[in-house]
Amino acid sequence: MxxxxxxxxxxxxxxxxxxxxxxxxxxRWGRRFAAITGEVVPFVPLRKPLHTCRLxxxxxxxxxxxxxxxxxxGDSRGDPSFRVIxxxxxxxxxxxxxxxxxxxxxxxxxxxxFPLALGRELVSQGVLGSLGTxxxxxxxxxxxxxxxxxRHTAPAVARHLRQEQVDAVLLTPA
Amino acid sequence: xxxVARAVETAGIATVCIVGLRDIAERVRPPRSVHLKWxxxxxxxxxxxxxxxxHVIHYALKALYTVKEPGTILDPGWxxxxxxxxxxxxxxxx
Numbered sequence: 612m613x614x615x616x617x618x619x620x621x622x623x624x625x626x627x628x629x630x631x632x633x634x635x636x637x638x639r640w641g642r643r644f645a646a647i648t649g650e651v652v653p654f655v656p657l658r659k660p661l662h663t664c665r666l667x668x669x670x671x672x673x674x675x676x677x678x679x680x681x682x683x684x685g686d687s688r689g690d691p692s693f694r695v696i697x698x699x700x701x702x703x704x705x706x707x708x709x710x711x712x713x714x715x716x717x718x719x720x721x722x723x724x725f726p727l728a729l730g731r732e733l734v735s736q737g738v739l740g741s742l743g744t745x746x747x748x749x750x751x752x753x754x755x756x757x758x759x760x761x762r763h764t765a766p767a768v769a770r771h772l773r774q775e776q777v778d779a780v781l782l783t784p785a
Numbered sequence: 786x787x788x789v790a791r792a793v794e795t796a797g798i799a800t801v802c803i804v805g806l807r808d809i810a811e812r813v814r815p816p817r818s819v820h821l822k823w824x825x826x827x828x829x830x831x832x833x834x835x836x837x838x839x840h841v842i843h844y845a846l847k848a849l850y851t852v853k854e855p856g857t858i859l860d861p862g863w864x865x866x867x868x869x870x871x872x873x874x875x876x877x878x879x
Contacts (some may be wrong), residue, residue, distance in 0.1 A: 641806030720832035
């Protein structure tokens with residue numbers, strides 16, 4: 612890695628930690644973020660009782676299996692790819708690649724961001740029917756990668772969830 | 786994240802998002818959101834506080850059934866590190 616890249620990575624990590632700890636700064640970042648505006652809101656009611664539902668988690672917190680490729684931190688416009696996380700994955704096989712927030716607490720207890728372990732517990736208690744395969748993105752995606760997310764990777768995840776007959780999804784941000 | 790929620794809901798699957806920044810949720814308009822003004826990296830609460838995490842998950846799952854208006858953003862108003870949570874006892878939904 613070149614010296615300039617290393618410096619840029621250090622700066623973005625420092626900025627990510629600041630955003631995590633100074634709420635006012637985070638909200639200002641949010642106001643300036645060029646979010647795509649949704650006109651029509653897609654909406655399907657959930658009719659099945661929770662104890663019969665298959666639930667999946669989707670996070671944009673940059674979670675992935677240690678054996679999977681890391682998200683690309685070298686591109687300042689983000690990485691629109693996703694990682695497939697099997698429902699039975701133990702927390703110690705998961706890690707986080709995401710320079711734009713402080714994930715030290717999430718690495719200590721992943722349930723605060725990606726609650727696979729709690730989800731399995733709820734299934735064993737009969738609260739949920741089952742867990743489907745979960746998915747992870749690295750948030751902070753800017754053009755032109757937003758197009759890739761909208762046209763390819765987000766619909767691909769939706770298709771996988773559908774094929775696995777998932778009934779409901781809980782999404783968590785970074 | 787809201788964009789992914791919208792794609793998943795478009796495929797016919799109900800979604801609920803935890804959001805930290807209301808501004809962005811108001812523009813992206815995910816189908817259902819729970820807004821918590823908590824630090825980045827802590828959407829479901831503090832590490833090792835399982836009661837709090839379950840409390841948030843319970844509230845979010847409940848929203849899957851109670852929200853009737855597309856694009857609703859719920860504001861439970863829980864303050865960071867200044868609330869006492871109880872473990873949810875009734876998970877029967879709807």
